[in-house]
Amino acid sequence: MNEMIERVARAIAKTDICGQELWEDFEPHAKAVLKSIREPNINMLLKGKNTIDAATLKAAQISITQELMKAAWESMIDEALK
Numbered sequence: 381m382n383e384m385i386e387r388v389a390r391a392i393a394k395t396d397i398c399g400q401e402l403w404e405d406f407e408p409h410a411k412a413v414l415k416s417i418r419e420p421n422i423n424m425l426l427k428g429k430n431t432i433d434a435a436t437l438k439a440a441q442i443s444i445t446q447e448l449m450k451a452a453w454e455s456m457i458d459e460a461l462k
Contacts, residue, residue: 385410417460424456431455 386403388410393403420428431452 384414388413417457420456421460424459427459428452428456 385407389406390403392406392409392413396402396406429452432448435448435451
């Protein structure tokens, strides 16, 4: 199991009355969640693009770093959760 699946499974388990100690039982649910958000919708893409555009304007160059991609992805997920 990868780290992201484990994190999602633990988050799902926290919402269940069984408690976090049984988070492994939620692995299939975690995979389903991650698969469902794999392809961003247009609002998520626009939010990510805005994050990248703002950063590249400040730097006056086109250079996408891992930190920038993380910020873009997080803003897209935040948009999806609204």
